[in-house]
Amino acid sequence: MDGRGLLRSVKALGAGGPSLGLRAVRAALRRRRVDASALAPRGAERARVPGAVTDVESGPGGGVIRFARSELRLLVTVTGAVFWGWDGAGPEPSYALCGAAPEADPRAMLEPDKDGGWRVVSERITVAVSRYGGIEVRTPGGVVLRRVEPPRWWESAGGGVARWVQRAEVAADARFFGLGGRAAGPRLVDGTYRLWNTDPGGSFGPGDDPLSITMPVQWVVADGGTHLVFHDTTWDGSVSLQEGEEGDGSGHDRPGTVELRCDGGPLRCWVVVGAPARVLHTWVSLTGAPAVPPGWALGYQHARWGFGSAAEVRRTVAGYRERGLPLDAVHLDIDHLDGHRVFTVDRRRFPELPELARELAADGVRLVSIVDPAVKAEPGNPVFESGRAVGAFVRDATGREVVGTVWAGESVYPDFTDPGVRAWWGDWYGERLGQGFAGFWHDMNEPVSFAAFGERTLPRSARHSLEGRGGDHREAHNVYALGMARAAYEGVRRLRPAERPFLFSRSGWAGMQRYGGTWSGDVATGWPGLRASLALVLGLGLCGVPYSGPDVGGFTGSPSPELYLRWFQLGAHLPLFRTHSALRAGRREPWAFGEEVVEHARAVLLERRRLAPYLMTLAQLAARTGAPYARPLWWGAPEDRALRDCGDAFLLGDALLVAPVMEPGVDRRAVHLPAGTWYDAVSGAAFTGPGRVRVAAPLSRAPVLVRAGAVLPVRGADGGVELEVWPPVRGGTGGGLVVADAGDGWGTSEVERFTTRWRGEGVVVEREGGGPVGYPVRLREV
Helix, strand or coil: CCHHHHHHHHHHHHCCHHHHHHHHHHHHHHHHHHHHHHCCCCCCEEEECCCCEEEEEEECCEEEEEECCCEEEEEEECCCCEEEEECCCCCCCCCCCCCCCCCECCCCCEEECHHHCEEEECCCCEEEECCCCCEEEECCCCCEEEEECCCEEEEECCCCCCEEEEEEEECCCCEEEEEECCCCCCCECCEEEEECCCCCCCCECCCCCCCCCEEEEEEEEECCEEEEEEECCCCCEEEEEECCECCCCCCCCECEEEEEEECCCCCEEEEEECCHHHHHHHHHHHHCCCCCCCHHHHCEEEEECCCCCHHHHHHHHHHHHHCCCCCCEEEECHHHCCCCCCCCCCCCCCCCHHHHHHHHHHCCCEEEEEECCCEECCCCCHHHHHHHHCCCECECCCCCECCEEECCEEEECECCCCHHHHHHHHHCHHHHHHCCCCEEEECCCCCCCCCCCCCCCCCCCCEECCCCCCEEHHHHHHHHHHHHHHHHHHHHHHHCCCCCCCEEECCCCCCHHHCCEEECCCECCCHHHHHHHHHHHHHHHHCCCCCEECEECCCCCCCCHHHHHHHHHHHCCCCCEEECCCCCCCCCCHHHHCHHHHHHHHHHHHHHHHCHHHHHHHHHHHHHHCCCCEECHHHHCCCCHHHHCCCCCEEECCCEEECCCCCCCCCEEEEEEEEEEEEECCCCCEEEEEEEEEEECCCCCCCEEEECCEEEEEECCCCCEEEEECCCCCCCEEEEEEECCCCCCCCCCCEEEEEEEEECCEEEEEECCCCCCCCCEEECCC
């Protein structure tokens, strides 16, 4: 462990006192001993490559190409996605896929290609395989987007799982995005990114990697086209990226490179090609539609580790109410639990929690509970006793329950890769619902076991069900939190079938959007932490997880009033808008920073509430199309290189461009504009893109620009929906979508489309398909 890692361990254990620190030492020693006895050393290894083609079997969508030492299964689906799997691997079993893989495209067949190779040609993509196993991904026009070398495996002489490496080249001008939640993004610079969900052991900033959500989901954006690549293996690995370099135009470019190394699991890959919107639509058709949060979860939420008592919660909520600051939810951290035990309440500090929940709900404020996966291993603990009775906990290779150390002390861990365990765990959310909680946030689910040295997780040799297939923690680790989210989501649906569940999780994996969202984890307080907050949200949105947000103000320390306000302004334009802080950190209520901050925060909160119909529309569209609420500036114009390199602004849906202030002492800032005309949302000043402009950024607000012609559904003065219309350019048209909130249940609303255009000297709004507009219309003057 390096010095920084040791310091983080000391900080993390400090809150638990010396007793927890001693248990963490014992846990680290126990973990090392268990793995040493259960995991045999790899020993001598031999390398393997596919060899030459020996046989080809064609079929609908592709077929099987056999090589001297391996075989490649190739499939083009009716959705336009491409799958390939080496050593006979098929799309299933998979934790990422939602249901069965899509059917094959019957029009696409393997056919001979040049130099003894083979190819599959479809409407959206061409995949060519060389006679030695190299793969090219091409656009229908023949542009090569990705050139993949034949893979290499290293097998131990004693057998066991093989590790492998896959190298690829991309265009010299390509930029990289994705790979889950990366603090240094959203554009991923040259370097190596680990694929192992990791609790950083303290607050983190842009230089820290990996974090809690890693996904082998790569985006490559280049002039020639955009593509997503997903390597469907849950094992520990890494992705090394190096951007290319363009030459002088004589064809001597140095391509960009991607190298994926993995410690095991199948070598199987999905590729999706096309415009960004089409790519994500296809991606979520594979991995599942994002869950739509209840309407109140798109409002402002306040959390703190250290509320301490029901009386303090009431004082905090009263503080918001007395100052006219809208508040939609309060989150209780581990200090509301009895001895940090999951599914309990400290009756001394919170003597009548259901009554508190009813009281707050009457004021429009919901309670949200933290839920950690570890269960304190002590006789008499109902969760422990019932879990042991059904064999719910992860065991080691000898059959003993794996014991780790967390806030509650020595604890055991449910095996969320077992369907029966998921059902058992999901039923426990009835206790939380009975206490009056309306939502849940999952923490410590990488999973974490405190350790004074070594990895802060379960032994790699720990045994898991893996849906009955059997395996160990090397394969189960990255999907542990995904299984926990599934257990909770399905449990709450059984318990409250008329309501949409609300949950978000610190850790997860590809497909986690099916069950909810995520938050940043313990981002460090400071301007670098503010920048990391946006990077995480944009990166996760590109991986199919549209609902996320940071700890506004940072998790640790005390932000300056300026930093707090700038973070607040950013958070107000992200899907999850939540303040949160550590036990010994400064307060995060706006009035803790003075009256000027309160005034500006009130304006921010009122604007967030006004935009609620627009946010709900984005949530509903995300469920239908996969498009994230918060999008990189290049979303609609990936060919614009300046936009690909811009990470300090973003699009909120199609209509708004948000340019948060991320440096101190700034009252104006530069913004890269996509093509078109954009209006300053406050002054109405017009700017024309593409290009770089400077806009006002006073302390009172973050710059927000509105696309000309936009139709925004907003909350009117009477609480109903009205359409805010921004004029299109003369001679042009505009428009927008509305998906009304059908309530917090499972009702659906139609997608309503509106267009704007000039008629004489005025702007008119028309409903697509004819008929009355159906909403009040307010034309903004510019």
